[in-house]
Every structure is written in C-alpha cells, then in structure tokens.
Amino acid sequence: MGLKMQKIKKIAPIIISLIIALVLPIFVKNNYYVTLLDQALVNIIAVIGLNFITGLTGQVNLGMAGIFAAGSYTSALLTTKLGVNCWLGLIASIIVGIIIGYVLGYPSLRIKGIYLTLTTIGFGEIMRLLLTNMVNITGGTQGVLGIPSLSLFGFELNTPRRMYFFLVAVVCLMAWIAIRIVKGRWGREFKAVLNDDTALASVGIDISKVKLNSFILCSVFTCVAGSFYAHLMGYIDPSDYTFDMSTRFLMMLMLGGIGSVPGSIIGGSIITILPEILRFLKEYYWLVFSVIILIIILVLPYGLVSIKDLPFVRKLFGLNKNSLGESNE
Amino acid sequence: MLEVKNINVFYDQVQAIHDVSFEVKSDEIVSVIGTNGAGKSTLMQTIVSLVETKSGSIIFNGEDITNLPSHDIVKRGIIYVPEGRRIFYDLTVAENLEMGAYALKTDKKRLREDLEMVHEMFPQLNDRMKQLGGTLSGGEQQMLAIARGLMGHPKLLMLDEPSLGLAPVIVEEVFDIILKIKKETNTPIVLVEQNANMAMAISDNTYVLEVGYVSFSGKSSELMYNPEVKEAYLGS
Amino acid sequence: MESFLQLLVSGIAFGCIYTLVAIEYSVIYQASGLVNFSHGQWITLGGFVFGGTMIRQFNMHYIPAMLLSLVVMGIFGALVAKGIFNPLRHLPNNLFVVLGTVMLGKIIIELCRIIWGASAFRIEGFLSDTVKIGGIVFPEVYIWIVIISVIFLVVQAILFQKTKLGKAMRCVASDQKAAALMGINVNRNIIITVAYSAIICAIIGILVAPIFNVDINMANSISLKGFAAGVVGGFGTIGGSIVGGLVIGIIENMYLMIGPAIYKDVVAFVALIIFLLMKPTGLLGKNQQKRS
Ligand SMILES: Nc1ncnc2c1ncn2[C@@H]1O[C@H](COP(=O)(O)OP(=O)(O)OP(=O)(O)O)[C@@H](O)[C@H]1O
Ligand SMILES: [Mg+2]
Numbered sequence: 001m002g003l004k005m006q007k008i009k010k011i012a013p014i015i016i017s018l019i020i021a022l023v024l025p026i027f028v029k030n031n032y033y034v035t036l037l038d039q040a041l042v043n044i045i046a047v048i049g050l051n052f053i054t055g056l057t058g059q060v061n062l063g064m065a066g067i068f069a070a071g072s073y074t075s076a077l078l079t080t081k082l083g084v085n086c087w088l089g090l091i092a093s094i095i096v097g098i099i100i101g102y103v104l105g106y107p108s109l110r111i112k113g114i115y116l117t118l119t120t121i122g123f124g125e126i127m128r129l130l131l132t133n134m135v136n137i138t139g140g141t142q143g144v145l146g147i148p149s150l151s152l153f154g155f156e157l158n159t160p161r162r163m164y165f166f167l168v169a170v171v172c173l174m175a176w177i178a179i180r181i182v183k184g185r186w187g188r189e190f191k192a193v194l195n196d197d198t199a200l201a202s203v204g205i206d207i208s209k210v211k212l213n214s215f216i217l218c219s220v221f222t223c224v225a226g227s228f229y230a231h232l233m234g235y236i237d238p239s240d241y242t243f244d245m246s247t248r249f250l251m252m253l254m255l256g257g258i259g260s261v262p263g264s265i266i267g268g269s270i271i272t273i274l275p276e277i278l279r280f281l282k283e284y285y286w287l288v289f290s291v292i293i294l295i296i297i298l299v300l301p302y303g304l305v306s307i308k309d310l311p312f313v314r315k316l317f318g319l320n321k322n323s324l325g326e327s328n329e
Numbered sequence: 330m331l332e333v334k335n336i337n338v339f340y341d342q343v344q345a346i347h348d349v350s351f352e353v354k355s356d357e358i359v360s361v362i363g364t365n366g367a368g369k370s371t372l373m374q375t376i377v378s379l380v381e382t383k384s385g386s387i388i389f390n391g392e393d394i395t396n397l398p399s400h401d402i403v404k405r406g407i408i409y410v411p412e413g414r415r416i417f418y419d420l421t422v423a424e425n426l427e428m429g430a431y432a433l434k435t436d437k438k439r440l441r442e443d444l445e446m447v448h449e450m451f452p453q454l455n456d457r458m459k460q461l462g463g464t465l466s467g468g469e470q471q472m473l474a475i476a477r478g479l480m481g482h483p484k485l486l487m488l489d490e491p492s493l494g495l496a497p498v499i500v501e502e503v504f505d506i507i508l509k510i511k512k513e514t515n516t517p518i519v520l521v522e523q524n525a526n527m528a529m530a531i532s533d534n535t536y537v538l539e540v541g542y543v544s545f546s547g548k549s550s551e552l553m554y555n556p557e558v559k560e561a562y563l564g565s
Numbered sequence: 566m567e568s569f570l571q572l573l574v575s576g577i578a579f580g581c582i583y584t585l586v587a588i589e590y591s592v593i594y595q596a597s598g599l600v601n602f603s604h605g606q607w608i609t610l611g612g613f614v615f616g617g618t619m620i621r622q623f624n625m626h627y628i629p630a631m632l633l634s635l636v637v638m639g640i641f642g643a644l645v646a647k648g649i650f651n652p653l654r655h656l657p658n659n660l661f662v663v664l665g666t667v668m669l670g671k672i673i674i675e676l677c678r679i680i681w682g683a684s685a686f687r688i689e690g691f692l693s694d695t696v697k698i699g700g701i702v703f704p705e706v707y708i709w710i711v712i713i714s715v716i717f718l719v720v721q722a723i724l725f726q727k728t729k730l731g732k733a734m735r736c737v738a739s740d741q742k743a744a745a746l747m748g749i750n751v752n753r754n755i756i757i758t759v760a761y762s763a764i765i766c767a768i769i770g771i772l773v774a775p776i777f778n779v780d781i782n783m784a785n786s787i788s789l790k791g792f793a794a795g796v797v798g799g800f801g802t803i804g805g806s807i808v809g810g811l812v813i814g815i816i817e818n819m820y821l822m823i824g825p826a827i828y829k830d831v832v833a834f835v836a837l838i839i840f841l842l843m844k845p846t847g848l849l850g851k852n853q854q855k856r857s
Contacts, residue, residue, distance in 0.1 A: 060663055111841050114600050117663070118796055119841055122834035125789060133827040243789075247667045254664050287675035294668040298652060301661045379742060403748035415743040417736050428736055431729070432748025481748070 013262075021168050025161055034160035035232070036276055041167035042229045044268035047252045048178045048261060049221025052214045054250065055259040056182065056190035059108060059211075063120030064249040066127030067104075067219045069241035070096050071226025073131060076144040076236055086150050090227050097223030101216030108215060109208045124246055131238040143237025150231045163232055170228070171265070174221065178261045181217070190214050191259075251293055257303025266304055330355045330517060331376070331407070331485055336385030338368075338375050345371045347541045348385070353485060353517050358507070360520045360528035360549065362562055363538035369521045370412050372538070373487050377402050377409045389485070404432045406484030410491065412521075414474040418463030422454060425462050425473055429480030447476045450509065468499040475506060479514075486510065487519040492527070500524065504531060525562040529553050537562065567700050572818040578707035579787075580814025581714035582773060586791020587798060587806035588721065589765035595738035595801045596758040597654050599662040603670030605788025607763055609781060610673050611638050611770025616688045616779040617681040627691065631771055635764050642763025645669065646756040654755070674781050685780035692775040706775040713772060717765070721803065734758055738801070786830060790817075793837035812836070 028034055046068060053061045074096045075089040107119050131138045149158040157163045181187055189210045230236050248271060256267025278285040300306055331353040338346035345368050353359045361369050374380040376387055378399045387395045394402050416425050426447060430440060448455050451472045465473060471491055478486055492500040504527055511518060522528035529535050529549040537545040537558060545558055552558050590604045614637050619630035649669060653662045692706040725731040736744040737754045745751050777783040790813055798809025817832040
C-alpha cells in the first residue's frame, strides 16, 4: 500500500505535466505563441544536455551558443544547399555534436574551473565569428533561408502546432534518456567528478573518459536541439547565436535547479516564456526579467526545485527531510 | 582571562563540540590534547569565531566575545596560529611578519623594534626576510607562523599543533621557543598538541578532548599520572 | 614597414586596454575567488556615467568629470560587492556567481538603455585629435591610453607593495582565513577591492569611449579579449596581465598583415585556446593551490 502510494506520488507529476503539455495548444490560439512553446521545448532539450556538464560534473560551459549553432547550421546547410533529407541532416548534426564533444572535452582534461569556462566562451565566439564571416558557405549575416520543415513518414511538420506535438514527444524521449543516465552509473560518475577528481581516480574510474562522456552527451543533445530549431524557424542567422544565448541556457539550468532533469524542463520553459509574458512592461520588461532572475539566484541558489527545502515552505506543507524522495543534491 | 562556557558547535547538522567548558588563566600554559578529529582545532576556531558558536558563551577579560567577527576578536588580543601554519605564500617573510601586526596601531619605530625581537628569537628567519613565504621549509614556516603571531602582541596566544610534521630536533626547538615566549613576554598560551608528552611537560593545565567532549581536565602534573590518560595518550 | 609600425602602435594601445581589463577582473578574482562576468557592462556603465551624465548632462570639464565618474563607479562597486558578491561568495560552486554577475550585467545594460537612451553617441572633441610622425598616425586617444595605463600600473604597484591596505588585499587574495586571523576585516576588504575594480572599469570605459563611441555594446569585445589576456598571462600577476595584454593586442594587429580583417577578432580566442592547451595556468601563472 505504502509502496503503491509512493509510486503514484512519483508518477503523478509526470502525468499531470504531460496532460498540461498536450492540452496547452488548445488554449493557445495564436500561432506566434505556439512557436514560442516550440522554442521552449527545443531549449529544454539543450538544457537537459547542459545539465550533464554543468549540472552534474560542475564544469561551467558558456559556449552553448556555439554548439547549438553547429547543430542548426549543419542541418540547415545540408538540407538547403545539398538537398539532403532532413533526418540525414539530423544524424549529421549528431555526428557534429560528437565531434564537438571531443573538441571541447579534450581541453577539459587539462583545463579546469574558470579557465575551462573561458575556453568554452572562446569556442562560442570563434563559432559565431566564423558563421558571420564565411559568407560563401554560411551566407554570412544574411543567414540561411528556406530551411524545409521536418516530415515524419510523409506527414509534414510544417505548422507550429504539428511541430509542437512532435517536440513534446522528443522532449519526453530525451528526458527519459537523461533521467536513465543521471540515475545510472554514468550519472554517479559525473557527480563524483563534481565532488572530487582524485577520489574517482583512486577507485579506478577513468576521469578523462567520464569528462569526455559528459561533454559528448551535452553537445549531442544541444546539436539535436539546434537542428530542430533550424527546421522550426525555417530561417537562421548568426545574430541569434551570441554569448547571450549561452548565458540564457545557463539561466534555464540554474533557475530550474542544477543537476535535476525536471529542473531543466521547468527552467527551459520559464526562461523562454516569461519574457513574453512580461512584454506588457514595454521597455522595462527585460530589466524586470533580469531583476527577477537575479533575486531568485540570491534567494534560491539551487533553483526552483529546491523551493521545497526553504524553511517556511517546508513548514507550510509539513514536509520532513526524508519525504522528498529523489533529492538532487 | 579566557572562559569558554558550555559551548556547542556544529558543522551543518553534525555536532563537533559538545558542551565544552574551558578556561585559561593569565600567566599559564594550557595544553589541549586528543586524537585526530577530537575537535581541538574546532575549539580554537570557535574561540576566534572562524566557526560559529551555536550555544554557550566565550568570555575574554570579562567581555563576551561569542560570535564577534574574527577580526574584532583578534583586535582584542587573541592571536591564533592555525594548524598548517597558513602563512601567506605570495608575501615575503618580512611582509608576513608585518601583517602579523596589522591589528595594532603601530608606528614604524615600534614595528622595527618588534622585528628586532623576532630576529633575536628566530635567528633562522634573519637571512630570509626577502624570500616569499611559500618558499620556506616546513620548519621555517612554522617559526614564521609563530613569529607572525608574536608580532600582534598577543594577550593570549593559541598555537595549533606547532610540532606537526616537523623533525624531532625542530620539535624540540619549537617547544623551547614556546617556553621562551612564556618566560620573556609572560603571555598565556594555549597549546594544542598530538605530542601529549611534551605538551603536558611544559603546561600548567591540560584538557583532553575526545570526539567533541572534554573527557579529562586538570593540572598537567597530576593528569600525567592518570592511568587512563597515560594509557591512551602518553603511550607508556 | 610603415604599416608594421602603424599596426604596432594600435597593438600596443589595445594591449594596454586589455592589460587594464585583465587587472580589473583579476583583482576581484584574487580577493574573492570569484569571476565577475559583468565587467564588460561595468566598463560600459563607466563610459555612460562619464559621457552621458558628467559631460552631456552636466557640461562638466573633462578632468572633474572623470574624477567624479570614478567616484560614482567606486560607490557602485562597493554596493554590488555588498549586495551580490559577499552573499554569493559563500556558496560552494562558482556557478552561482557566474550567473549572478551575468544577470547583473544584463540589468546594467537595461538601465543604461532606459537612462541614457538606446542610440550610441560620441563625446565631441574628447581625445579626437591625431598626431602624425614620419608617416605613422598616432591618434590622441592611443597616446593617452598608454600614458594613463603606465600611471595606473605605477599607482597599482605602490598600492599593493607599499600600503597597508594593499598588503591586506594581497593577504585576502592569498588566504582569507589567515587574513582574518591577522585582524583583517575580510568582508570589508573585498568590498574595497571590488570598488577598486569598478574604478578601473570606469577608467577603461572613459579611455575607449573615443574609439567605440558610448554605446551599450562598447565593451563587448574588449571585455572578452581582456579575459583572454589575463588567462594568457596567468591570472592575477601584474606582470602577467601586462604581458598577456600586449601579446593579445599585438598578435591580433600583426595578424592583419597576413590575413583578412574580418577574422581579426578570432585571433585572440584562438591564441587563448592554444595557450591554455600548452600551459593550463597561463604564461606566467603559478600552479598555486587556493586555500579556502
Ligand atoms: N570545515 C568542516 N566541515 C565539516 N566538518 C568539519 C570541518 N572541520 C572539521 N570537521 C569535523 O569536525 C571534527 C573535529 O575536527 P577538528 O579539526 O576540530 O579535529 P582536531 O582535533 O583538530 O583533529 P586533528 O588532530 O586531526 O587536527 C572532525 O570530525 C572533522 O571531520
Ligand atoms: Mg586540528
């Protein structure tokens, strides 16, 4: 009986969020807002990826825009310039993701902490500058136009609404994979890197492999997200893929709660959608948004998923320490 | 002069000090002994407020100093020479010594006199004044740490495991220095030590800490013959 | 040859700016172990306070306008240290400070936009002359950049080597707990250090205003390249910052002799990554372990 209750308690939030996700488009009439929801879903995929590096192993990656751009441009260029099938384009993006994982992960074996963060920033900047300036290939500031929409067994995902349901399915799949990884052996190894490099080595785990894995996972997820983004928007240009974008992913990760997959989902949704909600504030909206996020970091550094750990919230709901089930460190 | 009354100290949820009381009278050497992890350093750090006192009080010269900011406590004259020396690696030996006098409103002349005194007491530092602290040997670093403490004109000097990791000859030297400080400046000293034999030999009173509790305390000359203390700490 | 010398001139001028940037953020890093990811916006804010308020609004003379801007920025720095750095400093992971300062940067930019307007402007007549010697053009602003940088480095050296405050700052940078045991008020010391850093940011903002105009994006590239300079030189040493700044400034300008100008900005980052891979702690960096 108790066990069953616990299981229900665990599954209920998932079911409820799924139902909300599925009925949401019924209430959102304007296609512009559906596109926004699509973007939130795409961002969630990338944040789940970022969680592997920054959330679990604690290495701050601020080059996300570069990785995301690589995914977008691989798909966009292959499909528009070479007429490659979009799914092959996606596979190419994944391969690019693996390569980037090695490219960024390799330095992480030697470079640590703030130096690593700077390296990732450098990577993002190099990527953006290359995309802007290699006009022959990337179209420069003009960007890439006319990226075809995805099609699934002949069914065109050519409206934001169709894309939405597809992306919900993808997010579910990616989140499921991520949770399996987080809870599995790799997840434990990632967290061990966060806590102490040396202890890991002494139990015979290959730290370089663990770090590489985390980077590869991150950049594969991010490239997949980038690829979907290109197909969703139909048009991309380098001005999207700035340092600002990288920091936005970090915001999503931390607002939700570092290390937690549900946190990534919450953070990805809020950071994508909140600015739109605040639009009524006109020229103050971005200011108010930034202030809100800063206050949350100061008050709730472990993100919204840690709200249940705040003393007054605990009292309010009569929680005790052990009823939290799967806490996220 | 220092009275610690029934203090409790926690690291997060874990209690490290249980209801410990502790007293140092002016002009005495008090030794604190105990095995690794007994809470000796925690007790010292609590006195200088590097660690928070959860309950209980710490009185210094009649004034309640519990949980005052560390720098205020230092200004009142409690100087703690921490475990592991913690000299400033990026500063020269001379600068390290000078920083020892940071809390005092000293003029140049007084500073020079104090440096003279240090030179006399620690001749091995004399040729090394321009060297960076991080380049000193372990023994020299320990001497520098103690010397730096003296530069602050302590009203109470607390030394945390000054003999740790030093060769036996150097340990002797360190203990000689401690006795000399006592003799020349008449400063009360708290001496935290694993080397219980030597610590008890030079101290007036001794406290024995065990997993956060005071298990024995009293005159060193008497505790030395306590069979349990002998068995556990004096190794004979 | 002429173009070589011309490029060397701009290389040195920009190198000085990168050096100042490297120093400005490494003093905070040294003191608190935190990296200020909003330093570019602090520089911008300095430029706006000087150009937008002191000059345009109050019509002040350059010298008092500069001094007053430095004071304003110093106060700003102290407030930020109290409100953001000191609380976040105690959290176990530097992630929090990274995001906290990133958000602070966004807030500053939005405030600049609201207070001073979105369009860039130039400060008429401020360091806008050029001097020509033997075919080589020396913009007035470059000359001042070098002069002010040298003066600043001397002041910094005196402050850190000779004064009690500066030595205390070095103690805090070296070991915070030990510093507290010397009777140093660590929190206050960090506040002073951050204020000092904000003042350097203001100096940079004023010096680059004639080059980039006063604009919310004016510090984007120099702040990132200053990071690179600090890392290339090795975090935290003045010598390292000078070497790193000049290396980045000169390399990226010399590159113009062999490659297309559009990739000039890439050079600094490629240099950064290559340097890091060769020597993960920077050119002059020590393998120091920080103690908490
Ligand atoms: N910063 C800290 N955080 C959490 N626990 C701590 C911390 N410092 C000490 N402890 C714990 O408190 C207990 C007492 O440690 P303390 O350093 O005071 O012992 P000690 O008697 O000085 O030991 P030693 O002789 O090895 O120096 C130990 O169990 C230790 O693990
Ligand atoms: Mg100890």
